[in-house]
Amino acid sequence: MVHRTIEVRAEAGLLRIALARPERRNGIDDVVIGELNAALDVAEADPDCRAVVLRGSPGVFSDGMNLEAAAGGGASDGGKAFFGLLERFTTIPRVVVVQVDGQVAGGGVGLVAAGDFVHATERSTFALPEALWGLLPCCVLPFLVRRVGFQKAYTATLSTQAVSAREAHRIHLVDELTEQPETALRQLVFRLTRLDGVVIGDAKRYFRGLSVVDARAGENAVAEFSRLMSSPVVRQRISDFVTHKRFPWER
Template identity: 50%
Template sequence: MDRMSYDSIVVTTSEHRLTVTLNRLMRQNALTDTMLAELHEALDLAEHSPSCRMIVLQGANGVFCTGMDLDEAAKDVQVAGDSPPRGAQFFSLLRRFTAIPRVVVSKVDGRVSGGGVGLVAASDFVFASERSQFSLPEALWGLLPCSVAPFLQRRIGFQGSYSMTLSTLPLNARKAERLGLVDEVAEDPGLPIQRLASRVTKLEATTIAAAKRYFARLWPITEEMEAAALRELDNLLSSASVQHAIAGFASRDRSFPWER
């Protein structure tokens, strides 16, 4: 087994599997431009490995991913009219999850929020431990899960996505399983992944690619959806109230908008 360390992820490879561990534990595995670029690089590695059939994405220490890094967002909030680079890079990553000719699996053990829900929703399979929780807290900041919503709606439907957005309440693993966000809840999520791997490794990469193309035609994530998501994110990030909320959190007092 080979192991490669980047700034914010760790990649291990075996004959048929590439495992990506999000590795910004001091920042709750929040997404930065660097992490997104490295995740794209990991997908490149999987695509260039003829024997690879499965990509497993996981966190550590009770955290999968908590979405946008607000400290980084506070430094480079976009002015009105500019398309946020991170929004485009993130949407592109989710789209790649749905198109890459490899089976993408999210292995969740703990907290998932914001953009982390997007990573889960865009995966082909999701296996979670009992202690896992899933939430979309963006509305508390005056934001919306713009890039997440198309992929989440495709996975769990309109009302589930809408209620997660407006309520901002976390879902436990069993509720997420009932909604279809999680495929199976297990004490050890690695066990159902092993069962899946025993079948997936028998598939040709061309078959995986054909399945993804066909089902993408049945429920497409269009360029118009992407453009609308990035426009809405740009508009929201340009709001003075949102910028104030993010800046307040990034300051020394780490205050949340609802605490001020």
């Protein structure tokens, strides 16, 4: 299958996915979401696959929502699709490993937070800038709260400040700090290939019952995201950026 926004490669025991639009800072839109879901279909159809590895580009993992695509509308559908993708990360009977080497923002933090294991380099940073646009990281927060707790997610949302890799590791957004992500991955896959594949699905299903992410969380996230994206002020800020490359705080 030919992809426009990602690169996919199958290896023994795992499927590698790379976000492949560095010129757009690996922004997330409906095309990216659709292609990521298609890649997950491939992983789920392979009984020997134990892990899905998602990475970005050197220096940037993902800047989150593709603002050019968002300027075209469809916020409600986009929010629903994105939340569904993050939820699938937590339910697919494969271990999702996220490799981060660089900047992560907005929806990119959601991809990280929904992963089962996160390996990051020291130069990586994590930020939720949505409030600067008059938005909130609605779809990201249920998964971020699940990982780091209410207060850390709350302060990250309101401060909009980037968190260093070391701080992300301290608050458990990152599981392992490493300059050798392949070594960390191979050690993990070595253990995973000794598990019955059914166990991974059973573990995810059981832990889902203990988490804050459920159908109601999804409905609330999509509804609030749609409401905020419908604001004339927010729409104008996005339009100004797409047309003039002017950020809201530059007025």
